[in-house]
Amino acid sequence: MSMPTIPEENFRPTFSEAVIDLFESIALEEIALSHLINAEAEKVQAFVGKRLDFPTRPTNGQIVKLNQSVTKLMDTIVMKEWLLLKKLENVMELSEEIEHEFEE
Amino acid sequence: MSRTMDSPHQIQDICLRGLEAISQTEIAIDRLLRSLCLQYMAFNNTHVNICSDEKLKDYTKCYLARIVKSILRVQNILVRKSYVYYRELIDRDVKEKVIMNHQAISESLSRDIFAKALITPPCRQEHWHRLYILLRRATNYQARKISLLTSISSIQSHSPAPPYFADQTVTNVPALQSLEYLMNQQKTAE
Numbered sequence: 001m002s003m004p005t006i007p008e009e010n011f012r013p014t015f016s017e018a019v020i021d022l023f024e025s026i027a028l029e030e031i032a033l034s035h036l037i038n039a040e041a042e043k044v045q046a047f048v049g050k051r052l053d054f055p056t057r058p059t060n061g062q063i064v065k066l067n068q069s070v071t072k073l074m075d076t077i078v079m080k081e082w083l084l085l086k087k088l089e090n091v092m093e094l095s096e097e098i099e100h101e102f103e104e
Numbered sequence: 105m106s107r108t109m110d111s112p113h114q115i116q117d118i119c120l121r122g123l124e125a126i127s128q129t130e131i132a133i134d135r136l137l138r139s140l141c142l143q144y145m146a147f148n149n150t151h152v153n154i155c156s157d158e159k160l161k162d163y164t165k166c167y168l169a170r171i172v173k174s175i176l177r178v179q180n181i182l183v184r185k186s187y188v189y190y191r192e193l194i195d196r197d198v199k200e201k202v203i204m205n206h207q208a209i210s211e212s213l214s215r216d217i218f219a220k221a222l223i224t225p226p227c228r229q230e231h232w233h234r235l236y237i238l239l240r241r242a243t244n245y246q247a248r249k250i251s252l253l254t255s256i257s258s259i260q261s262h263s264p265a266p267p268y269f270a271d272q273t274v275t276n277v278p279a280l281q282s283l284e285y286l287m288n289q290q291k292t293a294e
Contacts, residue, residue, distance in 0.1 A: 020114075023118045024121070026125075030126060030129055031129075034132040037129065037133060037135075040136060042139075044136070044139035044140065045139040047143075048143050048146045052145055052146040054146065064160070067163075067167035068167065070167070078177045078178055078181070081182070081185075088185055095115065
């Protein structure tokens, strides 16, 4: 089995362009996470109902399951946020390198 | 936005985009807190049969506490991420506009202490009260944070607040309102 290779492209980004792309990817991932949290909020709202009467008449088990799923998602988001923070710190370091290059 | 990093303004733009993304997460968290409050209120709704089950109530309390704890963790990371962006902005002569808000951010770091207080097993009324205090602190913090991000992004971009701020009234966080309403109801019942 051969090693994976990056296909040849006519345009390859420069170092500074790659850093910009990385910054953008962090912002986009953050926005994606915000959409997930928002969807979870809407799910809980729909489950509880506008009159706070649980309109779907869920069983006790279903209520517990709903809260379990929200807990799981939030735990995953915590982990993802940590990774994003580390990525941001690393990319910041890279951008500082570029600045030093400009200064020199 | 151009993909070349040839001026300080472009780095500022990148940082602002990051801050805007963080503010979107903050707003989503506010909505989640609001829906948790609704669930909290639903369990105090005596017209619903399901809510007379004490064991289910206890389970729900524990889950709500765990979710709030995770939310606080996410917020803590968001604060640290904001710091990274602020540092970059501060280096670029916008210090006076940002530094006055730092105290509010560092205050938020103490929120973990409250999260730890929630690990204790449920003990009926006390636990509900503790959960209420935590939710109130989280929503208060949300109001401060959204206000901070709104002001910074509008100052920095020299433009009106982004569209997703349009329906947010900073001093009027719905989650907090719901809780105040609930507390008033409880007082009346007592």
